[in-house]
Amino acid sequence: MLSAGLVGRRIVLRYRRADGKLPPLSDVVGELASLTPTTAIVAGPNGLTTVDRAAIVAVRAVAPHRRQILELERIARRGWRAAEVVDLDGWLLHADHGWTGRANSVLPLVTPRRPLAELLAAAGRFYAERGLPVWVQLPLPARGLLDAELAGRCWSVQRPAVLLSAPISGSAEAWGGDEGVRLDPVASDAWLQGYHYRGGPLPEHAVRLLGRHDRVRFASLSRDGSVVGVARGAVDEAWLGVTAVEVAPAHRRSGVASTLMRALADWGRGQGASQCYLQVDADNSAALAFYQRLGFSAHHRYHYRAAPAES
Structure with a gap:
């Protein structure tokens, strides 16, 4: 109970x-x-x-309060730091060469006093100057009204996801064994070779984004001289954010991911983190089931809305 x-x-x-x-x-x-x-x-x-x-x-x-949802989204953006962040009346405009939705979208943390049409026009100019589409991240249900407004303007839903959370104390002990995990403050060549965002190689600006943090560790696990799994952890305030988890296909379901999670949790706890969060695509049932077994639960859901193409 x-x-x-x-x-x-x-x-x-x-x-x-x-x-x-x-x-x-x-x-x-x-x-x-x-x-x-x-x-x-x-x-x-x-x-x-x-x-x-x-x-x-x-x-x-019970579901987190709206303030808690938005606060955790603010912290999650701190763990994934875009090259550019502009505050537009409480809407945070992130841009970083188009790599990942989190680093290239609007996070509406507050309800501005300016008319929505004016805000969208200003955001449109910001992203147009950088050759990027306009995406708005919508944590739900905290930004349900804005989501409905954008839906009415024919903005399309992109990349539904679930933000999961778990306490580190009392949970991390069950996340994996004590097999040796290497933790580096900078992503090594071997780590970078083990991570393929959505199947592709990483451009230089992606490598810079991954390392743009003052409390970050790149975890890697090797077997028989080869890296079989990687993950990234970053601590902001009392939260450990885990991202970039990837296990080589031949080594999946062999404890690699849970071992990486345990190593990052131990490091994060030493940095003052008491909670852990991570994001999973809503249709990734295997990952959702895996993290649920580790004690994670859904904190909230979110998706992006993309501006309609100009006719």
Whole structure:
């Protein structure tokens, strides 16, 4: 009912109050801050509530608040730093030679006061100057209204994805063994040869993007002298972001990915991270099932909207 996998997630917890108090049951809503064998501590709007685990009647995870969704998307962009970032009244315009949607799209963190048409026109000029299409990332349901507005303007959906999260403490111990993983602050040639974004080789601006971070590690696992798996980890605030996970086809389902995850989690914990996030394409059922087995759960979904082609 109540497990370590819920630490860091937003929950509703129902518990029995002390003898004689009315009503006999009470609810607390907030983030499960910590869990011990005897108590659960929930961080809610009125501060911390400590509940005796023996008094807990029911618990369920609830969707993150809109603010939490947007905050995690802000942090995720910090972990994947585009060469250019321009603030347009709270809309962050990212551009980096068109490599990846995250580094070449608008992230609407706030609801600006300017009319939508004016904002879209300004974003259009920004991307046109760089020879890029206009894409807007829409974390859902936090940006559901904007999504509907763009749908009404015939903007098309691109690359639906799921952002997954998990606490590091209490989960990472089950992520893999202690097989030797190399962690480098700079991507080596062997690491780069092991990573193929959407099947293609990496251009120089992609290599620069991957390394554009002050707390980053490139994890690689070798067997018989050859790199069989790679991953990248970056820490921002209390979050470890894992990206660029790839395992050589002949070594899949042999523990490579979980071993890489464990090594990055151990490093991230040493950097002060308590939570881990990663993004998975919504139609990648194998990856979603794998990360679910590691204790990850869906924090929220998102997709991009692309501006319609000019007629």
